[in-house]
Amino acid sequence: MAISGTGNKFSGAVCLLVLFLTISAMSTVSLASLKVGYYKHSCPSAEAIVRKQVNKALARNPGLGAGIIRMHFHDCFVRGCDASVLLDSTPGRRSEKEHPANNPSLRGFEVIDAAKAKLESACPRKVSCADILAFAARDSAYKLGGINYAVPSGRLDGRVSIEDEVTQNLPPPFFNTAQLIQNFARKGLSTDEMVTLSGAHSIGITHCSSFSNRIYNFNSTHPVDPSMDPHFARELRRRCPAPTSNAPTDPTVPLDFVSPNRLDNKYYSLLNSKRGLLTSDQTLATSPSTASMVTNNAKNGALWANKYAKAMIKMGSIEVLTGNQGEIRGNCRIVN
Numbered sequence: 001m002a003i004s005g006t007g008n009k010f011s012g013a014v015c016l017l018v019l020f021l022t023i024s025a026m027s028t029v030s031l032a033s034l035k036v037g038y039y040k041h042s043c044p045s046a047e048a049i050v051r052k053q054v055n056k057a058l059a060r061n062p063g064l065g066a067g068i069i070r071m072h073f074h075d076c077f078v079r080g081c082d083a084s085v086l087l088d089s090t091p092g093r094r095s096e097k098e099h100p101a102n103n104p105s106l107r108g109f110e111v112i113d114a115a116k117a118k119l120e121s122a123c124p125r126k127v128s129c130a131d132i133l134a135f136a137a138r139d140s141a142y143k144l145g146g147i148n149y150a151v152p153s154g155r156l157d158g159r160v161s162i163e164d165e166v167t168q169n170l171p172p173p174f175f176n177t178a179q180l181i182q183n184f185a186r187k188g189l190s191t192d193e194m195v196t197l198s199g200a201h202s203i204g205i206t207h208c209s210s211f212s213n214r215i216y217n218f219n220s221t222h223p224v225d226p227s228m229d230p231h232f233a234r235e236l237r238r239r240c241p242a243p244t245s246n247a248p249t250d251p252t253v254p255l256d257f258v259s260p261n262r263l264d265n266k267y268y269s270l271l272n273s274k275r276g277l278l279t280s281d282q283t284l285a286t287s288p289s290t291a292s293m294v295t296n297n298a299k300n301g302a303l304w305a306n307k308y309a310k311a312m313i314k315m316g317s318i319e320v321l322t323g324n325q326g327e328i329r330g331n332c333r334i335v336n
């Protein structure tokens with residue numbers, strides 16, 4: 001593992017990180033079933049093929065990298081990292097991608113499809129869609145933030161995807177810190193990992209509807225959420241219609257106004273200047289249980305990047321299917 005773009009002086013820390021990851025991989029049941037270099041013999045070019053497709057897509061539209069990182073999160077939190085988020089609905093069953101948390105905002109499906117098509121010609125039925133997504137999320141972090149890490153692989157694809165299961169498992173944008181901590185704990189992720197992973201909101205966009213309650217008629221005593229900078233709120237009101245205006249469109253704004261296509265720790269400085277978009281972002285800076293984590297991440301970008309890599313590997317191991325628990329799809333949208 002190496003954190004590129006951070007210079008040689010961090011190589012010592014990186015070595016320690018490799019050691020730590022090796023130890024944690026041996027002590028965690030779900031991680032133990034996954035393995036770095038899983039496709040070394042069955043499809044040696046697997047990871048290179050995925051990276052090439054991701055680089056090609058992101059060169060045209062870096063926003064797709066944000067979409068892919070988010071897609072991996074949405075996959076792992078619902079039925080584990082089993083590519084259930086990629087399955088299309090079937091007659092009589094609406095799949096996860098139909099849920100309002102995913103439709104219409106989730107993006108990047110075509111990048112995964114393109115990688116899968118290349119892999120099916122190079123090594124048919126060898127590389128799972130769940131692994132493609134995990135690799136692609138890593139490749140997006142490398143392209144957009146210079147953050148590189150080795151992805152343990154060997155996940156299998158599930159055969160079930162149910163729209164309603166999204167509601168019970170994914171945190172909505174209006175959650176407070178206590179609710180976020182509980183939601184991530186149910187997936188085996190710590191408070192620090194939750195704060196670290198929220199740093200992914202340093203790239204990409206949000207629809208106005210995900211936060212407009214904070215800038216229009218917040219409550220009966222405060223027209224605007226007092227945890228938001230009033231100048232920033234005014235700028236957002238300029239770009240977002242009031243929810244009551246029956247506006248036909250739901251515009252998008254960048255989650256990080258400073259560097260929207262750079263995966264970095266600017267997100268945390270923005271929180272400390274009351275410029276978080278979602279309630280679930282800003283609450284991390286205002287809550288006493290997470291405020292110091294936000295400040296530490298704001299101060300030390302290299303440390304945050306290391307923690308991000310580790311936390312993504314852990315997230316990528318949630319309830320994975322191995323052995324005879326799943327299959328390797330021929331098409332990521334359809335079960336075999």
Ligand code: HEM
Pocket residue numbers: 063065066067069070073105106107171172173174175180194197198200201203204205206207208210255278280
């Ligand atoms: C902590 C709880 C979280 C909540 C409540 C949350 C919620 C949201 C919401 C509401 C959006 C905007 C969707 C839209 O309106 O278009 C969003 C975008 C995004 N989220 Fe999260 N999220 C959380 C954690 C995460 C995590 C753990 C990751 C990845 C590690 C992540 C990655 C992203 C990315 C990259 C975007 C931008 C997507 C794009 O531009 O297409 N989020 N999130």
Ligand SMILES: *[C@@H]1O[C@H](CO)[C@@H](O)[C@H](O)[C@H]1NC(C)=O
Pocket residue numbers: 219220221222226
């Ligand atoms: C409105 O929000 C503020 C800030 O969160 C809070 O202190 C106040 O109690 C709320 N007022 C009402 C009436 O809910």
